[in-house]
Amino acid sequence: MKGPAGEASEVVPCMSVRDASVGYGSKRVLEHFNVDIVPGSVVCLLGPNGVGKTTLFKSILGLQPMLGGSVTLDGEDALKMPRRDFARKVAYVPQAHQAPFAFYVRDVVAVGRSSHVGMFSRPGAADYEIVEEVLDELGIGKLAGRVYTELSGGERQMVLIARALAQQPEYLFMDEPTSNLDFGNQVSLVRLAKELAHDRGLGVVMTTHNPNHLFMCEGTGVLILPHSRYLYGTADEILTDGNMREAYGIRVDIMDVDTGVGYEKTCVPVL
């Protein structure tokens, strides 16, 4: 798009959080927080329990009121956007949970089409086609006819990711997606996050309790420290012995591990 004077005024696609203050009521948990989420990359949000990761997450997503600051989505004020428009750009993956009713997986994923289906209308054949496509892409097409409440935690987490992708968003927020998963599924999930960013061009944000996920996904990291401080940068920049001690109060060694095909960095807690 060109401005009247011919100068380029193209909006760079980006979700920017500026000077955000989040908390409950008058209690501010985290203040003056800034982050940019760029399509095609992964942002890992790390930090000890109680520093406000979840609160920050929900505030950015507009699920609870922000106490100050702004969120802009491709140049627009995201906090004033109708939920429907916001949901077409930003999807949220909650932690795997139990649903109150025994929906088929297909119907759970179809709910992700809500922002594309009129208020008084119901999903059509095209919507269900998108549902099947998303399930196939994630390699869980065979779950479509299964009952959601009878799936394992890992399968339920994948279904919730499928539901978010059915929204056809540009940004994907995942709240501790690895917390209920076994060791193998955790690694698969981090790989999936990376693929969604690099192959599908999504801006992926995930919270995690495992700092190694940041090394693995090769993205940027945000390490939230107590007392409203945070660090922003690549894995090598923020995952240092000193920072980890400050964040978690324990001694952590950062080591290079020879995997045979190269060196991988990893955090090793020292007891």
Add this chain to the structure above:
Amino acid sequence: MNVSARLRGRIVRAALIAVLIASALLSLGVGHYAMPLPEVFSVLWGTATGTLDARGQLSQSLLFQVRLPRIVLAMLVGAALSASGASYQGILKNPLVAPDILGVSNGASLGAVIAIFFGLGSIATQGLAFAFGLLTVFLVVVASKSIGRGNGTIIVMILCGVVMSSLFSAFVSLLTYLADSDTQLPEITYWIMGSFARTSSPQSIAALFLIFCAGSIPLLCVRWRINALSFGDEEASSMGVNVKRVRGIIVCCATLLTSASVSYCGVVGWVGLIIPHMVRLLSGPDYQSLLPNAMIGGAAFMVLVDICARACPTALPLSVVTAIIGAPLFLWVLFKGRKDWL
């Protein structure tokens, strides 16, 4: 919805419609003046072709002026209670919720009992019951909003409903205690336990039908959104659902339906709880098929309950019959059902 799920929903719907029609025909023949089915058919045929003898005309007036309005009333009430029960279960994320969770029944009872106590007549009884039912839910919503400071959460709403319900039920008890035991008490008791005996004039049925449409059509329109709401407000909102608006529509419509039902035939328990539950077992929890199927099932169940109530030597109160049928049925459903639904 996959093909097999959709097909299953349709088969269940067809079966429920068949049950509804069969029970309605059966109901036409049951009562003090019993008519075997062939006679019912011959009167219906005679009416359609205009060939009725004197005895046939007597039967005709019985069928069309007494029994048919009553059957229609039973259908509307069953469908209304079932629809609002199913909707509340969805938005409150709990399959064990009844349509009067927010206090409609006790509010409406208070309205009716006040009218009976002061001898205001039957139309005022209905009107006051309806108004008090709506008023109760209005108070519950206002109270929960002010407690939750604009973000009335579901749990606050349910608690306010419980509180308001108990309060109104205390007033009902008080008036029952003070009521004249010869004239007013039987009427109050009868009203609180539910009955189709009083209000069956075509005009009043037509009025109920209009309220029924006003309440159920918007519910049917937004029914797919209830799927999203059953995952909780935050998830629904993150998927682009205008949670406040959809929930508002559902609470308004469900309240309208329940309040109207209670004002016509008193408090009828169990229907709104078990019918959606059973239909969920038959054709799944997707509200696209659940809501219409639950309405048809509720209508059929209510007609059957009315048959039982009338077939007894002394006409039984509806709530007694629904409980006697409903409680064992519910236990059976729980026994057969998937445990993780609870």
